[in-house]
Amino acid sequence: MLILRCPYCGIDADETELTPGGEAHITRAGPGSSDAEFEAYLFLRENPKGVHFERWRHSYGCGKWFHAARCTATNEVFGTYSAQVTAPPKELCQKISGKRPGWLSRWLS
Amino acid sequence: MAETTSALPGARFDGAVLIEEAGLRGMITLKGDLAATRLHSAATGVAGVDFPGQGEANCVGEHGLCWMAPDELLILVPYARAAEDSAAIATALAGTHHLVTNVSDARVIFTAAGPAAREVLAKLTPADLHPDSFRPGQFRRTRLAQAPAAYWMRDAETFEIIAFRSMAAYVFDLLVGAANPAAPVGRY
Structure with a gap:
């Protein structure tokens, strides 16, 4: 069972109070994009064993969307952060590097 | 003009704690x-x-x-x-x-009053209701079983609970079940 701290209300919310929103930081391919870009936006997702960035919604609480970084293998939560960013914060990435040396993500290539 | 009534006027259960519908608010x-x-x-x-x-x-x-x-x-x-x-x-x-x-x-208010109020609520909500974590004055939006709800403590032994009016009967039945005097927990 996951417990994520909502960055907006500061509450340690249980997984059952949250709605999962899939992978974070997906860039929307808009009108004029190629078929390959649109396919990537719509269907192609990371499926890592390890560090994963996700969107969650505090649906039984304040109702806000936020981001979380989690290890898919151990369910360790590295941190949660605001939804108003397009990439994970630097401090969080450094923290993850300390715990999972050599971790890879398509957001940090 | 029709008289306005609350969702479950006079609903009351005296078990491990006293559950009451608090009327119109x-x-x-x-x-x-x-x-x-x-x-x-x-x-x-x-x-x-x-x-x-x-x-x-x-x-x-x-x-x-x-x-x-x-x-x-x-x-x-x-x-x-x-x-x-x-x-x-x-x-x-x-x-x-x-x-x-x-x-x-659109809403209904219940009160749950008694020394076991924390335990009764803790049976229904995923929130941490330990006295160190949840005190009078704090407010928590969460769920009670399958119903969205919010609650706060009026004093050390009294909870006030807000839920949707359409779920009033469900929430009241949940509270009555959790306040069954034959099912104490003794955690807090």
Whole structure:
């Protein structure tokens, strides 16, 4: 069972109070994009064993969307952060590097 | 004109704790910039209590202010004043970005009173209700079993619980089940 701290209300919310929103930081391919870009936006997702960035919604609480970084293998939560960013914060990435040396993500290539 | 009634008038169960439907209560949802001075004075002017901090509720009698979200406040007033007070807030905030709605008839309030109140609620909610984690004055939006709900503690042994009116019977039955005197837990 996951417990994520909502960055907006500061509450340690249980997984059952949250709605999962899939992978974070997906860039929307808009009108004029190629078929390959649109396919990537719509269907192609990371499926890592390890560090994963996700969107969650505090649906039984304040109702806000936020981001979380989690290890898919151990369910360790590295941190949660605001939804108003397009990439994970630097401090969080450094923290993850300390715990999972050599971790890879398509957001940090 | 038809008389207005609450969802489960007089519903009451005396078990491990005393569960009661608290009757009609005026509730006004106010969304906007909670840091704005005008919003502060409009809300406190109607409720007559201090402005709550993050995750807090300030309730005195039938009046109160509850922090719902970073941009949302729940204002509690006597039922008869809800329409008038929401109009007064709308007037006070005219020209600023806000939303004010009288939601009194969409909700139901229950009280759970007794030394075992924490335990009864803890059977139904995923929130940590240990006395070190949840104290009078704090406000929590969460769920009770499958129903969205919010609650706060009026004092060390009394919870007030808000739920949707359409789920009043379900929430009352949940509380009655959890307050079964034959099923104490003894955790807190």
